[in-house]
Amino acid sequence: MTLRIRLALGIAAIALVMGVPLTLALRSVQQLRADTERLSNVEFRAAVFLGRARTSIQEVNQTRNFISLFPTAQTEAQFRTRLDTLNAHVDSLGALTTAATLPRMRTALRIVADEANAAMRLAASGRTALADSIVDREVAPALVEVERILALTEQALQEQTRERVGAIAQQTQAARRSALFLVAAAGVLAVLIGLWLTQSISGPIDELDAGMRAVSGGDFGHPLGIAASRRDEFGRLAASYNSMAMQLRELDRLKAEFVSVASHELKTPINVITGYLQLLKENVYGPLTERQTEVVDTLAAQGKALGRLVRGLLDVSRFEAGGGRIDPRPIPLPAFLGDLERTFRVLAIQREVSFEVSREGELPAEVTWDPEQINEVLGNLLSNAFKFTPRGGSVRLLVQAGADAVQLTVADTGAGIPAAQLPYVFEKFYTADNQTTGLKGTGLGLAIAKGIAMAHGGGITVQSAVGVGTSFTIHLPVRATAGRLPTGRPAEQSLS
Numbered sequence: 001m002t003l004r005i006r007l008a009l010g011i012a013a014i015a016l017v018m019g020v021p022l023t024l025a026l027r028s029v030q031q032l033r034a035d036t037e038r039l040s041n042v043e044f045r046a047a048v049f050l051g052r053a054r055t056s057i058q059e060v061n062q063t064r065n066f067i068s069l070f071p072t073a074q075t076e077a078q079f080r081t082r083l084d085t086l087n088a089h090v091d092s093l094g095a096l097t098t099a100a101t102l103p104r105m106r107t108a109l110r111i112v113a114d115e116a117n118a119a120m121r122l123a124a125s126g127r128t129a130l131a132d133s134i135v136d137r138e139v140a141p142a143l144v145e146v147e148r149i150l151a152l153t154e155q156a157l158q159e160q161t162r163e164r165v166g167a168i169a170q171q172t173q174a175a176r177r178s179a180l181f182l183v184a185a186a187g188v189l190a191v192l193i194g195l196w197l198t199q200s201i202s203g204p205i206d207e208l209d210a211g212m213r214a215v216s217g218g219d220f221g222h223p224l225g226i227a228a229s230r231r232d233e234f235g236r237l238a239a240s241y242n243s244m245a246m247q248l249r250e251l252d253r254l255k256a257e258f259v260s261v262a263s264h265e266l267k268t269p270i271n272v273i274t275g276y277l278q279l280l281k282e283n284v285y286g287p288l289t290e291r292q293t294e295v296v297d298t299l300a301a302q303g304k305a306l307g308r309l310v311r312g313l314l315d316v317s318r319f320e321a322g323g324g325r326i327d328p329r330p331i332p333l334p335a336f337l338g339d340l341e342r343t344f345r346v347l348a349i350q351r352e353v354s355f356e357v358s359r360e361g362e363l364p365a366e367v368t369w370d371p372e373q374i375n376e377v378l379g380n381l382l383s384n385a386f387k388f389t390p391r392g393g394s395v396r397l398l399v400q401a402g403a404d405a406v407q408l409t410v411a412d413t414g415a416g417i418p419a420a421q422l423p424y425v426f427e428k429f430y431t432a433d434n435q436t437t438g439l440k441g442t443g444l445g446l447a448i449a450k451g452i453a454m455a456h457g458g459g460i461t462v463q464s465a466v467g468v469g470t471s472f473t474i475h476l477p478v479r480a481t482a483g484r485l486p487t488g489r490p491a492e493q494s495l496s
Helices: 003-064 073-096 103-122 128-215 235-279 289-320 334-353 373-390 419-424 443-455
Strands: 329-332 354-360 366-369 393-402 404-412 459-465 469-477
Touching: 003 073, 003 128, 003 334, 003 354, 003 373, 073 103, 103 235, 103 469, 128 235, 329 334, 334 354, 334 366, 334 373, 334 393, 366 373, 373 393, 373 443, 393 443, 443 469
Parallel strands: 354 393
Antiparallel strands: 329 366, 393 404, 404 469, 459 469
């Protein structure tokens, strides 16, 4: 599944998950609206017609008293009009409610209409007493019955309205709870889908980032945690990365092989040249003039410099190819440090630079190192420190004890190295811009020092500030074991 399809499916799933509670909430709102409209159109309108019916009954009761007293056409018309109005309100009420009392009310109203007609006919014929009797015995009780039935209907309507309002309230609460639950569930699902999308994208990106940083640091064998067989963009990127890393490994191997072969092939002619120059200086082929001697000395010095460069190239190529062996053996640490101090004391006096070897902590009496290799590393660092420290400055070798380790720090008060150049000081042929003495090195010493320290199972770090000084710290285990430096292993650095 490609990344675009995955993103599209994830977004669609989130939209669907969030749309479900919204749809259900809209349906609940619509149902609530329908129930509210029904309550308004039925119960509330029924209550209105009920009130109008009560008013109409009162008007009919007022008019019935005039049936026998004033048996005129106007009285009869007024009574019939008010009775018709009452019947109309009862019919409207019956259309809105199914109360069981409504048929009895209609029966009572028919009795009122029939008996009132009879009473009005008797009153019109002059039989007033009999008309009054009908009104009192038939019409009045029927109207009372209508009022009683209307009261019962009102109670039933109120109970129906309360039930309806309660049902709407319960439905509202249920809809609210359902909506909250669905929204929470949808939110959790959306978060899970988002986390899945993030992980499925950020995980491979982090792997690619780690792989590219490893390659930029020189580790061309860094394994990538992404299968090249994946059928998406990350699979294609992984395949490209693997191809690139393989080509870089091959190029690095060819480079190291070329440097090693070239350096080895240069070593023999250089030795021959320096040998013949030595013979010339010893007058084996006859005496030399003063000018010839000067030329031979210059050529011999350049030959020695070229020989040192070749040896450095050979050392670096061996360490980079994993062939930089060390031969650790027990050496007394105090004696080793004492020899270093005596060796560089003379150089400190010549350059008018103060020099001291400081010891901190309980140092081991004996360490297992390759003395020649470590001596080369410390000698290189101390030589550089003296070279870049002006007269009146100071150079210090600080030896500190650690947990099964020894830390050796070479610090000077020289020119310092710019912060932008610190990440490159352990690279081959790199020389910092702090070399104000005019003595340019080959740029191989620190690369060799890094390889030797790492072959011992330790590392080397650097700290520097322009105008303040530089300190190189070597971390070495007390007991190093014989072995090779792993190919492509990057230098351990802590730059500041």
